[in-house]
Amino acid sequence: MRPVVLECPSESKFLVRTHRELAELLAEEEEYAQASREIAITIDIRQEQGWPVGRELETLIASPWYDPTAAGADHPQAFYAKHSSAALALCFDVVETKVANYLGVLLPHPPKNPPTDWKPKPLTRFAIKDTEDQAWTLVGPRIKNLKVSVGEAVLVVIGQQEGDDRQTIVRVSARPDGKHWDCLESDIGVVTREAASDKPMKVFVVGTGEEWDTDEAPKDSLSIGDGVRFGSARNPKNNRVNIFNVERGKLPEQDVKLIHGQLRRNQKGFGFVDDAFVPPYVIESVATGVIDVVALAVYAKHPTKGGRSWRVIKLSAA
Numbered sequence: 001m002r003p004v005v006l007e008c009p010s011e012s013k014f015l016v017r018t019h020r021e022l023a024e025l026l027a028e029e030e031e032y033a034q035a036s037r038e039i040a041i042t043i044d045i046r047q048e049q050g051w052p053v054g055r056e057l058e059t060l061i062a063s064p065w066y067d068p069t070a071a072g073a074d075h076p077q078a079f080y081a082k083h084s085s086a087a088l089a090l091c092f093d094v095v096e097t098k099v100a101n102y103l104g105v106l107l108p109h110p111p112k113n114p115p116t117d118w119k120p121k122p123l124t125r126f127a128i129k130d131t132e133d134q135a136w137t138l139v140g141p142r143i144k145n146l147k148v149s150v151g152e153a154v155l156v157v158i159g160q161q162e163g164d165d166r167q168t169i170v171r172v173s174a175r176p177d178g179k180h181w182d183c184l185e186s187d188i189g190v191v192t193r194e195a196a197s198d199k200p201m202k203v204f205v206v207g208t209g210e211e212w213d214t215d216e217a218p219k220d221s222l223s224i225g226d227g228v229r230f231g232s233a234r235n236p237k238n239n240r241v242n243i244f245n246v247e248r249g250k251l252p253e254q255d256v257k258l259i260h261g262q263l264r265r266n267q268k269g270f271g272f273v274d275d276a277f278v279p280p281y282v283i284e285s286v287a288t289g290v291i292d293v294v295a296l297a298v299y300a301k302h303p304t305k306g307g308r309s310w311r312v313i314k315l316s317a318a
Contacts (some may be wrong), residue, residue, distance in 0.1 A: 001217070002076075004272075007261075009113060010052065010074070016042055016045050016046060017052075018040075019038045019039075019041045019042040020038070020042050020056060020057055020060070021313055022038050023035045023036075023039045023042065023060055027060070027065065030307060032066075032067070033067065033070055033071060033072040033073040034070075034073045034079060035060075035065070036065075036066055036068070036069075036070040036073065037070040037073040037077075037079075038073075039057065039060050039066060040068065040070055041315055042057055043057070047280045060178065076201060088207065089168050089230070090169075091160030091172070092160055092161060092168070093157070093160065093161050093162040094160045094161075094162070095157065095159050095160075095170075095226040096157070096158050096160075097155055097157050097158075098128045098129075098155070098156050098158060098288055099129070099153070099154075099155060099156075099175060099178060099182075099183060100126040100127060100128045100138070100153075100154050100155065100156040100175075100183055101127045101150065101151055101152065101153060101154065101178075101180070101182065101183040101184065102124075102125075102126055102148045102149070102152050102154050103126055103127055103137065103150065103233075103242075103244060104115065104125060104150040105122045105123065105124060105125070105142060106122070106123045106124075106125045106139060106217070107120045107122055107219045108120050108121065108123065112312065116118065118308065121141070121142070121318060122141055123141065124139070124140055124141065124142050124143045124169065125137055125138070125139050125140045125184040126139075126154070126156055126169070126172075127231075127233040127244075128156065128183055130185050134185070135141075135183060135184050135185045135231075135232065135233035135234065135235070136233055136235075137233045137236070137242055138158070138167065138169065140228055141169075143169070143172060144187075146172060147258050148174065149280070150166060151181045151244070152173060152174075153175040153177075153178025153179055153180065153183075154172050154173060154175050154178075154181060155172070155174075155175050156169055156171070156194045157169075157170050157172075157173075158170070180245075181231045181244070181245050182232025184232060184244060184245070184315070185231060185248060186229070186230075187205050187206070187207075187229070187231070187232050188205075188206050188227070188229045188230075188249055188250075188252050189203045189204045189205045189206050189228055189230070189252065190203065190204045190225065190227055190228065190251065190256055190298060190313070191203055191204075191222050191223060191224050191226045191228060192204045192224060192298065192313045193211075193224065194223060195214070195217065195218075200213045200214050200215070201214045201218060201222065201241060201246070202214070203228055203246070203302055204255075204298045205241075207255065207257045209255070209299060209300050209301040209308045210241070210244050210300075210301060211300065212241045212242075213243075214230075214231070214243050214244075214246055215243060215244060216244060216246075218247070219245075219246070219247060220245040220246075220247060220248045222248065223298045224313055224314050225251075225313060225314040226248060226251075227248070227249045227250050227251035227252055228248060228249050228281060229245050229246075229249035230243045230244065230245055230246040230247065231243065231244050231245050232244070242299075254296060255299040255300075256296070256297070256298055256299070257296075257299075257310070258294065258296055258297075259273050259276060259294070259295040259296075259297055260293075260294055260318060261273045261292075261295065262291050262292055262293070263283070263286070263290065263291055263292075263293045263295075265283065269283065270282050273293060273295040273297075273312060274275075275309075276295060276297040276310035276311060276312050277309060277310065277312065278295070278312040278315065279311070279312070279313050282312050282313065282314070282315050283315070285314075285315055285316075286315050286316065286317055287317070290317045292317070292318035293315055293316065293318055294315075294317075295314070295318050296311045296312065296313055297310045297311060298311060298312065
């Protein structure tokens with residue numbers, strides 16, 4: 001299995017320490033030419049950042065075996081490719097390989113009161129499953145030249161330091177025995193809001209009473225009241241659900257019902273059809289004099305109170 005890409009953290013402080021420690025390890029193994037190459041890389045980074053050389057690096061430079069030209073050393077990338085397992089053990093306390101799906105590139109939302117020079121840094125996102133088969137999203141710095149398609153099955157190597165909750169994506173490789181979207185949870189629902197330029201499409205999810213925003217444009221042209229099937233994964237930082245691969249499906253039978261009845265209007269703008277609440281914006285979709293209607297309702301959670309009740313999402317004259 002050939003790695004598609006090997007990506008380690010790119011912060012200068014991390015790189016300086018890693019290259020220096022690798023030089024020390026190589027010197028212990030008497031691979032002096034390659035150790036000299038790592039020392040040279042460390043010196044270059046420190047000079048670029050305007051940092052002093054430091055005692056530990058000075059000690060290495062003073063070693064009798066150090067050669068500034070690093071004659072006979074392999075090219076760094078070729079060397080790392082041959083010894084990636086050992087390098088990972090040096091970088092991280094815990095290294096895990098997980099099955100995953102590639103979810104594409106994510107552009108973060110701007111923070112509150114962002115500085116004038118703020119620019120979003122693209123992130124690479126994956127879906128992984130835990131031991132209880134629950135799907136979660138995993139996000140890391142953008143991986144350039146990653147030749148996989150959105151939804152594709154991959155293996156992700158994750159590194160982690162003890163006492164640190166952050167997970168670093170260090171390698172991504174193809175997973176030929178996997179399937180597209182196989183690390184997402186399968187769900188069904190109904191479209192409750194169509195996509196617009198300023199808002200994503202929203203979907204009512206059967207079995208939860210919740211409504212979730214889509215994270216991508218659906219493949220099909222979908223309207224309010226259309227049944228859909230899709231995959232989902234939760235963001236571990238805020239427990240927010242992200243949904244992907246939305247496709248047209250059958251109208252669910254659970255938590256969804258079609259009502260033939262009379263629309264009872266309230267002077268405050270809302271109304272009812274049988275026991276189902278009709279929001280003002282839905283009432284506005286039919287003419288003022290319409291009484292006999294066909295309503296599509298979902299058994300949804302109240303946005304503030306939390307309890308579930310029937311709410312009309314689509315209304316038409318009978």
